[in-house]
Amino acid sequence: MAYAEQFIDKLRKSGLRPTKQRIKICEVLFDTDKTFHFTIKELVKIIENQANIKVSLATVYNTIHAFIKKGYLKEIPLNASQSYYDTNVTHHHHFFDEEENRLIDIHQDDVDEVNIKKTIPGKKIKSVEVIAKIVSDNQSQK
Amino acid sequence: MAYAEQFIDKLRKSGLRPTKQRIKICEVLFDTDKTFHFTIKELVKIIENQANIKVSLATVYNTIHAFIKKGYLKEIPLNASQSYYDTNVTHHHHFFDEEENRLIDIHQDDVDEVNIKKTIPGKKIKSVEVIAKIVSDNQSQK
DNA sequence: TAATACATTATATTTATTCTAAACTGTTGA
DNA sequence: TCAACAGTTTAGAATAAATATAATGTATTA
Ligand SMILES: [Mn+2]
Ligand SMILES: [Mn+2]
Ligand SMILES: [Zn+2]
Ligand SMILES: [Zn+2]
Numbered sequence: 001m002a003y004a005e006q007f008i009d010k011l012r013k014s015g016l017r018p019t020k021q022r023i024k025i026c027e028v029l030f031d032t033d034k035t036f037h038f039t040i041k042e043l044v045k046i047i048e049n050q051a052n053i054k055v056s057l058a059t060v061y062n063t064i065h066a067f068i069k070k071g072y073l074k075e076i077p078l079n080a081s082q083s084y085y086d087t088n089v090t091h092h093h094h095f096f097d098e099e100e101n102r103l104i105d106i107h108q109d110d111v112d113e114v115n116i117k118k119t120i121p122g123k124k125i126k127s128v129e130v131i132a133k134i135v136s137d138n139q140s141q142k
Numbered sequence: 143m144a145y146a147e148q149f150i151d152k153l154r155k156s157g158l159r160p161t162k163q164r165i166k167i168c169e170v171l172f173d174t175d176k177t178f179h180f181t182i183k184e185l186v187k188i189i190e191n192q193a194n195i196k197v198s199l200a201t202v203y204n205t206i207h208a209f210i211k212k213g214y215l216k217e218i219p220l221n222a223s224q225s226y227y228d229t230n231v232t233h234h235h236h237f238f239d240e241e242e243n244r245l246i247d248i249h250q251d252d253v254d255e256v257n258i259k260k261t262i263p264g265k266k267i268k269s270v271e272v273i274a275k276i277v278s279d280n281q282s283q284k
Numbered sequence: 285t286a287a288t289a290c291a292t293t294a295t296a297t298t299t300a301t302t303c304t305a306a307a308c309t310g311t312t313g314a
Numbered sequence: 315t316c317a318a319c320a321g322t323t324t325a326g327a328a329t330a331a332a333t334a335t336a337a338t339g340t341a342t343t344a
Contacts, residue, residue, distance in 0.1 A: 080225040110260040118252040124279035137266035
């Protein structure tokens with residue numbers, strides 16, 4: 001399936017018609033081998049730089065939300081001021097680089113199954129996520 | 143050390159004079175056996191209900207931030223719209239009840255050490271946090 | 285007391301996010 | 315062919331958490 005068709009498919013399955021604004025958003029988000037993490041502000045900037053079309057904020061937010069609802073994107077609230085979004089929707093974990101404000105994926109296979117001994121009556125665990133904050137390793141202490 | 147003195151001590155160490163507004167905030171946050179999680183909105187409501195004094199939002203935010211900076215509180219951004227704060231500043235993990243929007247502590251001892259195989263060159267891990275989302279366990283499937 | 289430093293507050297500002305309403309576009313069926 | 319309709323885009327307004335401001339109040343010090 002060609003890229004454009006994949007995007008059209010994703011949009012249709014999210015209940016959205018494939019318009020040129022939405023396909024542009026898909027190109028930025030999904031037309032790459034790598035998954036990645038972004039803020040809305042960053043996404044808008046990428047679109048503006050790449051495209052000859054302009055996409056309004058409302059359309060960006062609406063499309064992102066439709067994709068989240070459908071499971072094509074995940075929201076990651078790391079920060080009080082601004083959400084991060086993740087095109088990797090598999091179950092995985094993250095490093096968060098506090099100096100560069102950057103999220104880095106950790107494959108599920110790279111973390112041993114997290115074993116939680118505590119339980120809450122009447123509740124079951126739906127998902128488990130690990131966030132490891134990282135900083136520069138100045139090995140100055142001999 | 144009596145409670146009031148503890149609060150005065152915490153405030154002084156945070157670089158704040160012990161005023162009656164700030165001591166009231168301390169009473170709500172620290173005058174209990176249990177640690178707990180709260181939003182600013184919830185905190186303000188508790189103060190209003192308990193106290194005969196009124197504390198402005200600016201004073202609440204300023205005091206909370208001074209405590210975070212000093213390490214007496216932790217901020218937990220779980221939610222894009224509003225931060226949660228935690229009076230438990232030990233290294234620990236959380237359940238997040240998605241139905242009741244409630245954080246529940248998981249003791250560090252209740253989670254086996256999280257072993258991350260991946261490393262990032264030049265970076266070291268500063269902290270590791272686990273968030274397990276929980277939902278009602280409707281054991282309807284026989 | 286007078287001078288000074290620090291606090292509190294109401295209010296304004298900022299900014300991410302959501303909402304609104306009007307203009308626009310593509311599709312459908314007579 | 316084209317009018318009706320459903321859905322889309324957009325600018326701008328509204329919302330709300332968080333932060334900043336600046337005037338007033340209070341405590342400490344000399
Ligand atoms: Mn935190
Ligand atoms: Mn906000
Ligand atoms: Zn990721
Ligand atoms: Zn906690």
